[in-house]
Amino acid sequence: MDKVRIGSVGLGRLGLQHAENIAGRIQNAELVALCDVDKPKLEETAKRLAVRHQFTSFEELIACKDVDAVVLVSPSALHTKQIAAALNAGKHVFSEKPLGVNVAECKEAEKAVEAHPDKVFMLGFMRRFDESYKYAHDKVAAGEIGKPVLFRSYSQDPEKFIQGAIAFAPHSGGQFLDMAVHDIDLARWFTGSEPETVYAIGGCYAHPEFAASKDGDNVSCLMKFKNDCMVFLFAGRTAPHGYNVETEIIGTKGTLRIASVPQKNLVEVLDSHGVRKECSENFLERFDTAYVNEVQEFVNCIFNKRKPAVTVYDGTRVSEIAYTCKNAFETGELIRF
Amino acid sequence: MDKVRIGSVGLGRLGLQHAENIAGRIQNAELVALCDVDKPKLEETAKRLAVRHQFTSFEELIACKDVDAVVLVSPSALHTKQIAAALNAGKHVFSEKPLGVNVAECKEAEKAVEAHPDKVFMLGFMRRFDESYKYAHDKVAAGEIGKPVLFRSYSQDPEKFIQGAIAFAPHSGGQFLDMAVHDIDLARWFTGSEPETVYAIGGCYAHPEFAASKDGDNVSCLMKFKNDCMVFLFAGRTAPHGYNVETEIIGTKGTLRIASVPQKNLVEVLDSHGVRKECSENFLERFDTAYVNEVQEFVNCIFNKRKPAVTVYDGTRVSEIAYTCKNAFETGELIRF
Amino acid sequence: MDKVRIGSVGLGRLGLQHAENIAGRIQNAELVALCDVDKPKLEETAKRLAVRHQFTSFEELIACKDVDAVVLVSPSALHTKQIAAALNAGKHVFSEKPLGVNVAECKEAEKAVEAHPDKVFMLGFMRRFDESYKYAHDKVAAGEIGKPVLFRSYSQDPEKFIQGAIAFAPHSGGQFLDMAVHDIDLARWFTGSEPETVYAIGGCYAHPEFAASKDGDNVSCLMKFKNDCMVFLFAGRTAPHGYNVETEIIGTKGTLRIASVPQKNLVEVLDSHGVRKECSENFLERFDTAYVNEVQEFVNCIFNKRKPAVTVYDGTRVSEIAYTCKNAFETGELIRF
């Protein structure tokens, strides 16, 4: 194989970013096909990125012989079926999270992946591919901070996107499924362990609209993991300063903090507001390189005939945990896994 | 009254610091008496600080007509009785925390204070008198960060003091009573609310010795407060970088962080370890000014015939909450207040 | 001697601060006299601080037998004469900088000090008594950063005080004399060396009014010191973020930065302006503790019959250097000392 020929599905904000990345920032890959139901956007993007195939139908895309692998950035409800269909059509599959919209779907996805052991399947937990998270994980794995004591992780969307979040609330699954899944993935990845208990709280502090979906605008949970590590997660939608994803791992010998200041870049401003750093505005800005790195890893796996470290089972497990957190939040009870 | 004449009780590390502060850093006050069972230390200190009365007996101290007010930095088990005795002897009383070693004792202290409405009684929650905490509290009170969403507070002692902590473990009451009381006080002060539920976890990650006292070397709890504010507290004894007391208050309109880097001073070092700030080594260093400010406030209250904002009831309430946290930690159950 | 009885001269902003410090924050000292031409302010302050003597005449103050030492915070033009008169009257003398308004005056002050070897004389280079500067100096002295390569120091007043600075411009002596003297003192103290050459530039970037006094609103100079250390100083009057005094010492083995962010305290704010630290507003806020420490050292020297590390010759030397910088700035020429 000279280059991995990729068909990318979905041209929303992240889909477009993935398409542009594959077109110009991924080695040994070629963006050969695009698929979206929005025909004008499809045509415009295909032209701009010099993509040779355009499809408004997913089935046609996976029937295309010129495509080796698909990247799924479609609506969450389609993921499970598209994963199975693409694998059955002989394609390698990279799918954005979630694996499925419930645990039963995740299990279906597992079966589809198990049925195609020769294909590469990878799930988009992009934070693992962020340079800072990777660097911190290497240190933890090397024992530099000793035994993990407390893992704390925040995911906060900016207040300025609140109208979109309110509109999407009935479909988001709630913050544990929509946002905290990334923190849950990190908690498992950094601690190498699994949760035993969870207590979850939160509420609608600024936007009562989330209550109708049994969600809050800000929520949190405290979990005890099997290796005794304490895990505290916080997810919010009302950050005034920007897109704030930060993680702290306190160990017996040291502590690591990742992005405790979600600085946009290396510029510091000294003005009438004091000495300040401006912040990342959204996930695309913050995880720009991580989105490239994860697809590069997918391509490298295909090339080198190896499997990614992130497995389909990680997707299922994270979903199970997120549903349990959601359940804990809704009932107000302490839940044991 | 020209100056408030103070007798200080107890010459341990903090007691000595209070004595030196009263002798030289408090306006309108005079250190006229010292009391400690260690006679050589008593004599040496009295001489060094030019203090005119020395007592090895607390009873004699409070019988001294030359004393207007006492500052209690004696062992915790003596606090309640000494508070009552000093008030009965007509003295104003400043007592270091705790008010008593159990809630019953706290209630006794309340009665003693209530019996002397003309006397100033103040409890040493020094963090409220730290410049940074005061500055942050002013901002919260002024509504600058909107409604409190998450209150997170850490108290971490340095690993280098661990042998002392292990030796003291059977008498400390555990970390919720020994350390987290300050964070509990701050949570109530910043949120203006009270806890409804608590879930507490932790363990012995580095030092199994704490298990014998049903304690951990690192513990945490998540509480829901009546105003819906989420409160996450963490207390640890194994910080490698120094004495780490930090607090974050996330509100609907802004977030404040106090001492998220427990920097010793304004010096930054660039060397083979990177760019770094050295950290406070202990509570005396970190809260040096706060210890002065709190006693100054005590003296000002006496002078101006007003009462401190921190009341005896705050002491009781904080103890009740800390005991509930301890109970939650020991049972592993979610507890509703 | 029981306590050093101090008379404080001048009740401007800094004078008032010194008076309050001596009254309440200095050990082994007593504020027994105040002197100022503003009678109402004198009376109000004397009453508030319970000071027993008040003088509108400096001569009467130094004639007072009840006074052991004077602290001079009077107008600069009076310093030299007051230093000599007070020493002649048998008082120990602490004087705010400058020693004199020209080098000839400084030499006179030297003679007065030399004529009274039994008296303590100290000049107010308060930065040496700031905890952060002291900490950094200890590290340099201990060889932790190797040989000094570059010493960089900034003194910036806030833009908000510009009207006062403009009004004072004709009398200030210019920024090298008015502000950079502190940086010059630090440069000598940190490097242990003296300047060989100086090139100075600057201008009126925002406020043309300074040109009338042959001054700029922002100026800088580069000096080569005898030990080869490069010294870059910057002095400005238009800082929008606050009072910014920062210093960097780059050595062959490490670099130290002091107050590169002039943060007000340990609070960090996260809001629509990003993540920010609010800044010190003026010298009284920034050097609050340093002003206490320097007078404490003066008192300790009197008590322990020793001499301060800062000598009268430091005052002369700093003035000579500042005048040379001023001359370099006014002529635009490279000057060799």
Added chain:
Amino acid sequence: MDKVRIGSVGLGRLGLQHAENIAGRIQNAELVALCDVDKPKLEETAKRLAVRHQFTSFEELIACKDVDAVVLVSPSALHTKQIAAALNAGKHVFSEKPLGVNVAECKEAEKAVEAHPDKVFMLGFMRRFDESYKYAHDKVAAGEIGKPVLFRSYSQDPEKFIQGAIAFAPHSGGQFLDMAVHDIDLARWFTGSEPETVYAIGGCYAHPEFAASKDGDNVSCLMKFKNDCMVFLFAGRTAPHGYNVETEIIGTKGTLRIASVPQKNLVEVLDSHGVRKECSENFLERFDTAYVNEVQEFVNCIFNKRKPAVTVYDGTRVSEIAYTCKNAFETGELIRF
């Protein structure tokens, strides 16, 4: 044109990086040829990056019809001639700095560029393409910090590369030409002005070997620009903490600092050394994205038939200034441009 077909010349560290970038991180470009005298490295790299042409002769490369543009990362002494030859052969040219090893050569390069107005010529001042520098420049251009008062820029190589620097010293041209050229470029770019005077100092603080080349291991200069802006540059080779490139622009309304902490990533470590950030180790790590962005801009210019903002005249001017700084350093005199 479908894609710009690029031949890359020179496979040293930066050359290799450019080759890899063109192969995989640049849109609308294709790496079709490599040229280096080291045949094994040439073959290995060509194979690894799937490059179809390999040349050990520059003349053969530019004779190749399959090449649209060349990227020159060859030894500095070859730049001028290769720029002219490639342009004459009808290629677009991107050249790493310097334009030539003396001003006469730069003028030759100017003529070559002027003779080919239809070709894109671009010089590698990569810092202008760093996200942080671009962000800061946008703010300055938008007037956010008012009028520039002081421009300060540091370029420090890590001490750990000192042996290479010593070996290269006789050929480097000295630090003003080798390192400070980037700071000079930035000073002109940020201030929009040109120097009027320069005073330069420095020395061999740790490594006397540089004296033989009339260079220092650390040097600095202070320049006055025509718009009155003060410009202070520092270049060093002995940074213990890493690769430190930082810039500060103080304006009348605000100050910007770029990379004042040369942090490797967003990880903060809390351990026995304090709270610290690890630093970039070299230019390739620090300017990784800038190297991609600059070549992308070169390709975009070719595609869109426009000229880059960095011109050949910038290259000449920066060289002239650097030579003047070098002259000032060697003579110890103040030089007026």
